[in-house]
Amino acid sequence: MNIILLGPPGSGKGTQAVKVAEYKNLSHISMGDILRKEMKEKTDIGIEAESYIKNGLLVPDDVVNKIALKAIQNSNKNGFLLDGYPRTLYQAEFLSKYANIDRVIYLDVPLEIIIERLAGRLVCKSCAAVYHKTNNPPKKEGICDQCGGELYVRDDDKEETIVNRFKIYTKETQPLLDYYKDKLVKINGANALEDVFESIKKVL
Numbered sequence: 001m002n003i004i005l006l007g008p009p010g011s012g013k014g015t016q017a018v019k020v021a022e023y024k025n026l027s028h029i030s031m032g033d034i035l036r037k038e039m040k041e042k043t044d045i046g047i048e049a050e051s052y053i054k055n056g057l058l059v060p061d062d063v064v065n066k067i068a069l070k071a072i073q074n075s076n077k078n079g080f081l082l083d084g085y086p087r088t089l090y091q092a093e094f095l096s097k098y099a100n101i102d103r104v105i106y107l108d109v110p111l112e113i114i115i116e117r118l119a120g121r122l123v124c125k126s127c128a129a130v131y132h133k134t135n136n137p138p139k140k141e142g143i144c145d146q147c148g149g150e151l152y153v154r155d156d157d158k159e160e161t162i163v164n165r166f167k168i169y170t171k172e173t174q175p176l177l178d179y180y181k182d183k184l185v186k187i188n189g190a191n192a193l194e195d196v197f198e199s200i201k202k203v204l
């Protein structure tokens with residue numbers, strides 16, 4: 001089974017992707033996590049991506065397409081769950097040449113909630129696990145429950161960058177809702193974390 005998780009920044013793609021991938025035994029492919037790892041390791045891709053990500057802009061299609069193709073080819077035999085890819089029609093067309101998609105799950109969340117979520121987000125430096133200061137806090141302040149790593153605030157979680165990311169999402173990524181309309185299932189992503197997961201499980 002191959003699944004795409006679609007939704008605006010902060011809609012909970014990463015949070016749900018981890019749970020769904022475990023539930024269905026799928027490879028979780030998070031484009032944002034892959035790009036941040038490249039940035040941390042200061043690879044050529046990471047250096048190129050950094051200026052786009054910092055400003056809330058999309059990394060060029062050709063760069064992310066190559067990364068996605070490699071990740072899909074290395075995914076496990078049960079299939080994959082894409083989180084944060086595709087994000088443009090061009091990327092969706094590219095993907096269609098290499099993989100069949102069974103379901104597209106769209107997490108619908110309004111901008112006010114997104115701002116509140118991203119303003120409180122904490123991410124693990126080592127394993128990229130996602131927390132929220134109040135909605136989903138770690139057991140020990142500043143420390144990852146999963147691996148003991150240090151938690152940090154993402155560079156692109158400043159209010160002006162969030163608004164920019166949302167605008168780009170509306171212009172570039174929202175048209176994918178129509179592109180995938182035959183496979184699309186809309187979920188109310190504004191609900192509590194476990195309720196959103198239950199809704200996704202029902203669909204699958």
Ligand code: AP5
Binds near residue numbers: 012013165
């Ligand atoms: P990426 O890392 O994918 O960022 P994004 O799409 O903006 O999404 P986020 O990771 O910010 O949010 P999310 O939906 O995963 O929400 P999360 O689960 O963390 O991409 C970053 C950048 O990389 C892009 O801006 C772009 O520059 C580049 N890039 C990536 N992919 C690209 C592509 N395909 N093409 C070109 N460029 C690309 O949740 C958010 C917070 O809310 C957390 O604190 C969480 O604990 C909390 N939360 C989650 N669910 C709930 C809930 N139900 N109730 C309460 N709180 C919740």
Ligand code: MG
Binds near residue numbers: 013014015032084
């Ligand atoms: Mg994410």
